[in-house]
Amino acid sequence: MNQFEWPDNQPATFICQRKWQETPNCVSVTLVAENQDSETTFDFIPGQFITLGIEVEGKTEYRAYSLSSMPNQSELQLTIKRVVDGKVSNYIVDSLQEGQTVSVLKPAGEFHIEQPHGKRIVLLSAGCGITPVMSMAKTLLSDKTDTTDIHFIHAATELEQVIYHQELLEMAASHKRFHFDVMLENAQGSEYLEGRLTQAALKQFCPDIAERSAFLCGPIGFMAAMQENLSELGMNMDNFYQESFTPAESEQPEVALNLEVTLGSDADKAQAISNATVFVPAFGAQAEAKIGSALIDALEAAKVPVIAACRSGICGSCKCRVVKGAFTRTSTATLTDDEIDNGFVLACSCQVESDVEVALN
Structure with missing residues (x-):
């Protein structure tokens, strides 16, 4: 297999190979490099994102999207949700076509599974924040030598908005070390708990959550609430990681x-x-x-x-x-x-x- 060589700080041309509906307001797409041969694979660390450039209204707009696929595969997968005033996201949902070319910058990001963690982890997500932690979960489970116990807790508005729902159920059925729970704001038509992910709900889903390492991704308000909940439950916050598109303060002098x-x-x-x-x-x-x-x-x-x-x-x-x-x-x-x-x-x-x-x- 040949690893794809990313140009340094310049976009590469990719093609949208497949596109399908994940939920009523969310699509998944797979991308392959232009002129890619069948042996080409892509290396990244599960949890990282790529920067996607798409021409919208005559101008190339760039946005960062987390990868939901695993490393060393022949395609990259993204899942994008419709958002209010989301110029690029909504274009992808509504108008991106299979066969269309896009620009892609190499994978980046400090939120990934190679951060130091214990043998028990909890993956927490809401909405489209599920994408990077899904990549983490799939990668860990695909490694026959890995023994990490994974508890995956996801929050959504209603059952039809649970991204990767069937795939997650199959993962839980196939792997004893993978546990999956969902909290829905409206649980009608399901057997899931209804409400918000409070401290009590987190503890009910995962009694040993305070002793685990946590990886968190979702809307800003959700992440802030989960960080507070985990801290108050007694988690060692040195074992806590979250995706954030807010820059860390530089320690470099002027x-x-x-x-x-x-x-x-x-x-x-x-x-x-x-x-x-x-x-x-x-x-x-x-x-x-x-x-x-x-x-x-x-x-x-x-x-x-x-x-x-x-x-x-x-x-x-x-x-x-x-x-x-x-x-x-x-x-x-x-x-x-x-x-x-x-x-x-x-x-x-x-x-x-x-x-x-x-x-x-």
């Missing part, structure tokens, strides 16, 4: 590189204090930026081909290098120590503090 600025009148000085110029020599492009504003905004205003997918300092798609100038940054996720030392930044999490010169490659 970086100031050499830049000579000659100021004239007081008016010039006042203008220089509040405004800066972002210059990208390779494209002969530049744009004005407010001091303290995000570098990504200036790069987009300069109309250079920069990808901004998560806009949260998580996916790494907007990596670039500040050659000259001063900046601060709030995230260094996906950057290596060498890249940080050499002025690489994530443009969405980099704040302009003076005139800067930028290289995209």
